Amino acid sequence: MTLTEDQLIQIRRHLHQIPELALHETQTHAYLKEVIASFSQVYLTVHEDSRLPTALLVRVAGSRPQRTIGYRTDIDALPVSEPADHAVRSQHPGVMHACGHDIHMSVALGILSYFATHQPLDNLVFFFQPAEESESGGKRAYDLGLFTGDYRVDEFYGLHDNPDLPTGTIGCRNGTLFAGTTEVNLTVHGKSGHAAFPHEATDAVVIAAALILQLQTIISRDIDPTRCGVITFGKVTAGTIRNVIAGEARLEGTIRGLTQEMLLRIRQRVQEVANGVAATYNATIDVDFNQGGYYPVENNPKLTQRFITYMQRAPQVAFQETRPAMTGEDFGYLLAQIPGTMFWLGVDSPGALHAATFVPHEAAIIAGVTAMTGFLEQRMQA
Incomplete structure (x- = not known):
């Protein structure tokens, strides 16, 4: 039938x-x-x-x-x-x-x-x-x-x-x-401290903000504009209270590209940018990628x-x-x-x-x- x-x-x-x-x-x-x-x-x-x-x-x-x-x-x-x-x-x-x-x-x-x-x-x-x-x-x-x-x-x-x-x-x-997709998680490890004494801490929120801005330049400045790529961070978490400098921040996002080659190129640049920002702010940034089966x-x-x-x-x-x-x-x-x-x-x-x-x-x-x-x-x- x-x-x-x-x-x-x-x-x-x-x-x-x-x-x-x-x-x-x-x-x-x-x-x-x-x-x-x-x-x-x-x-x-x-x-x-x-x-x-x-x-x-x-x-x-x-x-x-x-x-x-x-x-x-x-x-x-x-x-x-x-x-x-x-x-x-x-x-x-x-x-x-x-x-x-x-x-x-x-x-x-x-x-x-x-x-x-x-x-x-x-x-x-x-x-x-x-x-x-x-x-x-x-x-x-x-x-x-x-x-x-x-x-x-x-x-x-x-x-x-x-x-x-x-x-x-x-x-x-x-x-x-x-497009293919890759999950990306970045964890910023700084040093917490009193809001009144920022010089004694390593502010993970400031580092995370700088990191997000720098990562967006990968698409606008590292990728051929005739080829497509996306980096989006949909979740950012840090801190516990307004008058304590956060010692850790976490960014959760997604990378998208129309070819596997493009995805791998973006991933490489994310890692390089994270290394550079970590060195600039005297912090540590862990980067974790998970593509699974989500190829283009x-x-x-x-x-x-x-x-x-x-x-x-x-x-x-x-x-x-x-x-x-x-x-x-x-x-x-x-x-x-x-x-x-x-x-x-x-x-x-x-x-x-x-x-x-x-x-x-x-x-x-x-x-x-x-x-x-x-x-x-x-x-x-x-």
Whole structure:
């Protein structure tokens, strides 16, 4: 049975009501298995791994396989409280599918249901991935060897919904679609003291202020202005009371770049600037970077051009070429290991991704299923 649009919408609404955070997607995992069990099992093999228990792999056996094509969807949610006036609302307080992974899963189930009854030429592997929003689920799966043996993937595809594109529109570009991200934490170690005697202390607040200003010059003065990079510090903590000079300050931020080379260059300069500021103020500054699996999403040129050409020519598809975005996605790690393509699916939401006001249009689901099943069938003829 191929899931109908009404069935896909009901699936999406159920998933929307049971959002779960990274590596805790047990209810979601169980529901996905229940839906998949309702499909014809003639061509399907379902695989789980106790080392990543909320992940799910589903293999569809091809009739004349030349390759194995992977399709990935993320399944986790965000720690966002959903407004009470939403028609379909999370039943898990403080957790919401504010990034649209319920849409992603519904599209994947629609595609899988089609190929469960229309045997593909090539083998297909559907990867229902936990922990995209945090904890680097894609990297965990790859490093655990989930994509080996019968589940080895030759090329990978996946989507992300886009609140700014018209409902059902497919958006893509060759090269980088999403930036890579690296968390950066800097801890300034000075010397606390009385506010009235600054000469006897080493003021971590002053050092942190100087450090933030100097780090911003990396983007404006060290990076080619025709290439993109971002350094943002969203959290700064220091001190306990107004009349005590703080001996320690902590800065927590994010670095973003459209290529891995750019990220590494920015990281190098952050370390160098921190060393210089520490020497200037006679302090110590610890720098900690954590990229995990959040590499830039760099689309494979050959596969992506084939994807774009199909979407441009398909009469049932509305296609737009899109610009790079500075948002992060851990599908970038998988694309650094396995060639493939990520694309946008327009959902025309009034609210942005990760916002409590994010409300995607459900008509996008069937549009995504139609576009991707058509592309996969055409791809398997090549």
